[in-house]
Every structure is written in C-alpha cells, then in structure tokens.
Amino acid sequence: MKIYNYTDLSQSKIKELCSRQIEDDKLVEERVEDIIKTVKIDGDKALFNFAKAFDKVELYKLFLDAEELKTIASTIPDYAKKAIETAYQNIKAFHESQLKTEDKVETMPGVICWRESRAIEKVGLYIPGGTAVLPSTFLMLATPALIAGSKEIIVCSPPQSDGKTNCYLAYCAVLLGIDKIYLIGGAQAIAAMAFGTQTVPQVYKIFGPGNRYVTTAKTMVQNKVAIDMPAGPSEVLIIADETANPSYVAADLLAQAEHGSDSQAILVATSNEIIAETLQEIELQIKRLPRAEIAAKAISNSYAVLVSDLETAMSYSNEYAPEHLILATESNESLIPKIVNAGSVFLGNLTPESAGDYASGTNHTLPTSGFAKAYSGVSTDAFLKKITFQHLTQEGLNNIGSTVEILAASEGLQAHKNAVTIRLNTVKGLK
Template identity: 70%
Template sequence: MKIYNFKDLSKQELKELCSRSIADDNLVKSRTEEIINNVKSNGDNALLSYAQQFDNIALSSLFIGKEELAELAKQIPAEVKAAIDTAYQNIHTFHTSQLKTEDKIETMPGVTCWREARAIERVGLYIPGGTAVLPSTFLMLGIPAKIAGCKEIVVCSPPQSDGKVNCYIAYVATLLNIERVYLVGGAQAVAAMAYGTETVPQVYKIFGPGNRYVTEAKKQVQNSVAIDMPAGPSEVLVLADETANPSYVAADLLAQAEHGTDSQSILVVTSNKTATEVISEVEKQLTELPRRDIAAAAIANSYVMVVDDVHQGMEFSNLYAPEHLILATEKYEELIPLITNAGSVFLGNLTPESAGDYASGTNHTLPTSAFAKAYSGVSVDTFIKKITFQHLSSNGLKNIGKTVEVLAEAEGLQAHKNAVTIRLQD
C-alpha cells in the first residue's frame, strides 16, 4: 500500500486520490449498452444466451418456483440457518422502527396539509452471485421491501453451476415468502427488470449491488426505471490513531478487500508507526485468506493517508465519502458530529464492519464511489414514496385565497388565479 501524507498533497492531488475511475470504464459502458439493447430486443432468448456465455450453463427455465425453493432450502446446515434467523430478526427489528406516520399540519386556519407513505408496487432486487453468493444482501433488500408493503418483489440472481441457486438464497426466499427467483445475473438482469421480458416482469425500481457491469446498467436504465442509488465497487475507510489495535485494523481492511479486485481499503492514520504496524499485519493475515489473490489485488488498489490528527483525518474522510467508515479510536464520540459524508459508520475498536454487513440490523446496501455525499443507504424509505395531501375549508380558502391570487397574477398565470377567484365568489 502506497503511503501519502495529507499535508504534502495539493487539492487536485487529493481529488485524484478520491476518484474511483478505472482505465477501461468506456469499454464497460459500451459492452453494457450492447447487453441492454440485446435484452430489450430479444427478451428471454438473450437471457438464455448470456447464461450460456457468462455462467456456462444451458438453462431449461429462467426461474425457480416456490416449491423447488422450499426443497433447496432444506439443504441448509442448521448452524447457518440459525445465523440467518438471527440476522433476519435484527434487520427486521431495526427496519420496522423506520415506519413513521406524519402529523397533519394546519399551516394557517382552515388549511391542512400532510403526507402519507405508499409502497412502490413492483420492485426488483438484484442479488449478486459471482465470486461470492450473498444471502445477506437478499435479507437487506427483501426485509425492508416486505415491511414497506411492496406488492410484487422480483428477485434476480445468477445461476450456480447446477442451474439452481444455493440453499442459502433459497432459505432466505422462503423466509420472505418469495414466489420465484429468476436465474439471471449481470447487466442482463438489470435490463430484464427495467424493460421486462416474456418471463421476467418489468419493475418500477431496481435495488441491489453488483459488479461494474451491474452498476453501469443501473445508470443506463434510469430513463426508464428508478434505481436505489448509483454504486460501484465496495470500499472502506479506516481512521486509526494510537488507540487502535493494528491487527483489528488490518482485518477490517482485508474484509473489504476480499469483496473484489476493484474494491478499495483506505487507511487513514495519525502516525507512520501505526501505518507500518497495520501494513505488517495486513501482509501477515493476507497469506491465510482463501480469497487472498482477490484481496491482494484490492490492497494494491488501495493506499495509506498519514494525517496530523483524527480531526484532519475526518477532513480527508469527508472528501473521500466512504461507503463504510470505521473509527478505530477511543475518541470516536467527539468525531461523530464531524461526519458529513459516509454510508455507514462503525464506532470504536470493537465494532467491525462485518457486523453491519450481516447481522447488527443496519442495511449494508450503501452508496459507493463518493455518492455518500448525496445518497443514503437502503432503508424502508427507499421502498416507498410520499404523497402530499391538502384540504381547504371555506375559512381556509378565504385566508389563503388572496395570497394565491396575487402570486398567480404576478407570474402571469390567469387561470391559476381564476381557480381561486371563482371559488371565493361563491
């Protein structure tokens, strides 16, 4: 990991370090556009062809139904089943607390305004299944969708080598009472949910993380369908001071690095000594990981930033806007008010990002690529829309009428004024 010193860098150099651009981005864009157009034109045939091309499987069906999912779910080991059940309960508890009923507000006598939530009726969930199968993502997307009350939940996940989904995905599907899991991955899954095919229903909003092709596909279909957020490769920023445990910090960096070769694990430290200790631990722990080749490539894509103190560290963190921010310091409480840009924050030396990834209850579908500057992570709110209501009594119309008439006339919109005047005359 290359080491930089914050005070030695110009604003432009800092900006470039915080950029997540990758050399072949234009190639990804063009290939994704080609896949989307093929799915739009050829529907199921395109999906079957891509399953053969990308997943090396000749599918006889593009989905697994409820009965077969229940049979596959029976294969789940008892220990994993219990862990998923615990995660389900924690995630459900946390997200249920997000349901709020807003008060009706009388903005002036006789003028009442309020908002009510309505679930997005048909949503699409993308559950990755490439280098790692992620039942945790299924929980993180499916639970808030159910709590919100979405009527139809379309789930897409790449087929395994046997043309099925694994027992973990199947078990989560049974917990969520999902009717079908569509065996479609990559950009083609996003295209199928955005435009619909003979088999895959068209949805109103698409959710879920994925590789660069999935991310690019979500960006390209936004003229036709809503998405949860723009997102790219996963990332973590660990801010560590002299109170941090180097072995813990190294483990956190590697936990993020094993997601994919294009992941980033950024270390921000208050001393070169801490940086050296953490790097040594990273090298030591890396050799023991089954996915060490992937993690090593991601670590090579990452770096260390040395800062004068944790407050300067927060300045850099807000500029980087990490998906995951770990405050590996005993001073974390004084730093909380300084955080302006982060997807999810993990406080203190005993709070690994893995807890939020799986089972603490918070959602792990988060903004990456600096989109934490403007986007929130997935929540129940992401699956609903708010509709405003208003009611005017006769007294309310009298109180607000003149204001509306004057403003409408000032804008030259006579019909707007007349809509009030005709009522006042009555």
C-alpha cells in the same frame, strides 16, 4: 499498499485519490449498452444466451419456483439456518422502526397539509453472485421491501454451475415468503427488470449492489426505471489514532479487499507506527485467507494516508465519502458531528464493519464511488413514496385566497387565479 503523507498532497492529488476512476470504464459502458439493447430486442432469448456466454450454464427456464426453492432450502445446515434467522430478526427490527406516521400541519387557520407513505408496488432486487453469493444482501433488500408493503418483489441472482441457486439464498426466499428467484445475473438482469421480458416482469424501481457492469446498467436504465443508488465495488475507509489495534484494522481492511480485486481499503492514520504495524498484520493475515489472491489485488490498489490530527483525517474522509467508515479512535463521540459524507459508520475498536454487513440490523446496500455525498443507503423509506395532501376549509380558502390570486396573476396564469376567485365569490354569496 502505497503510503502518502497528507502534507505532501496537493488538492488535485487528493481529488485524484478520491476519484475511483478505472481505465476501462468506457469499455464497460459500451458492453453494457450492447447488453441492454439486446435484452430489449430479444427478451428471454437474450437472457438464455447470456447465461450460456457469461455464467457458462445452459438454462431450460429462467427461474426457480416455490417448490424448487423449498427443496434446495431443505439442504441448509442448521447452524446456517439459525444465523440467517438471527440476522433477519435484527434487520427486521431495525427497519420496522423506520416506519413513521407524519403529523398533519395547519400552515394557517383552515389550511391543513400532510404526507402519507405508499409502497412502491413493483420492485426488483439484484442479489450478486459472481465470486461470492450473498444471502445477506437478500435479507437486506427483501426485508424492508416486505415491511414497506411492496406487492410484487422480483429477485434476480446469477445461476450456479448446476443451473440452480445455493441453499442459503433458497432458505432466505422461503423464510421471507418469496416464491420465485430468477436465474439472471449481471447487466442483463438489470435490463430485464427495467424493460421486462416474456418471463421477467417489469418493475418500477431496482435495488441492489453489484460489479461495475451492474452499476453501469443501473445508471443507464434510469430513464425507464428508478434505482436505489449507484452501488458498485465495495470500499472502506478507516480513521485510526494511536489507540487503534493494528490487527483489528488489518482485518477490517482485508474484509473489504476480499470482496473483489476492484474494492478499495483506505487507512487514514495519525501515527506512522499504526500504519507500519497494520501493514505487517495485513501480510500475516492475508496468507490465511481463501480469497487471498483477490484481497491482495485490492490491497495493491489501496493506500494509507498519514495525517497530523483527527480533524484532518475527518476532512479527508468527507472528501472521499466512503461507503463504510470505521472510527478506530478513542474520541468517537466528538467526531460524529464532523461526519458529513459516509454510507454507514462503525464506532470504536470493537465494532467491525462485518457486523453491519450481516447482522447488526443496519442495511449494507450503500452508496459507493463518492456517491455518499448525495445518496443514503437502502432503508424502508427507499421502498416508499410520499404523497402530499391538503384540505381547505371555508376559513382556509378565505385566509389563503388573495395570496394565491396575487401570485397567479403575477405569473400571468389567469386560470389559476380564476380557480380561487370563483370559489371565493361562491362562499361570499357573489356570482
């Protein structure tokens, strides 16, 4: 892990450190474009071929049905079942609290306006496989979709080597009442949900994190289908002062690093000692990790920044716009108002980012690569549309009519003006 002193960094260097640019981005784009085109043309045939080429599995059908999922789910250990159920209840409670009914507003006497929510009817959920299967992502995406009231929920996840899914994902499906998992991964899953195939239904919006191929595919299909956000390789930025616990900080950095070799784990600290002790802890802890090789690659591509104060640390964090922001500081409350760009925030030394990843209740599908400057994480709202309504009484028409007539005439739109004038004449008893 490289160490930088903030005072030595130019603005261009700060932007470079915050850019997350990867050398072969262009190559990824070309490959994804080809995958999408192939799925559009060949449909199911392409999906079977990609499963064989990328997942090294020869599939005989592209999904597991309710009975198959129930059989696989029955093999889950009791302790894992209880953990999934606890996480589900917390996620459900937090996301149910987001359902709000808005008040009607009388903008002027007789002119009433309001909004109502409607569920997005057909949604696609991508559950990553790759180097780690994520039942937590299944819970994070399907729970708010169900709370919102989406009628058709299409779930795609890469097949295992046996052409099935694991017991954890299967149990999530059974618990949530989802009766089918499509055995499709990568960019091809995104293409299938965006355009539809003989087997996979087309959806209106796609959700879920993934690797660079998945993220690139999501951005490429946006002219056909909505997406939740660009959500690529995972990242964390930790702001630490002299009160931080280096072993905790190291553990949190490694928790992100083990996601993948392209993950980023950034430490911004006010103390040289904290940086040095954290790096020592990383060396100790990483040796005991089953995914040590992956974590080591990510750590080697990550860095620490020494700053003079928390104000500067916060400024750097807002420029970086992290997916996960941990405040390992004593003065958390005073820093909260200064947070402008972040996906999800974890306050204090006893709040590990892992809590949000799994079971505190907040959603872990979050914007990465600086997109926290413009995007929010997944919520119940992400599965809803807002439809506006308005109703004019006779009083309202009289009050607002001349304003609309004048504005319509100023824009040269006579029919717009007439739509008001005819009504006004009618209510006034004029022809």
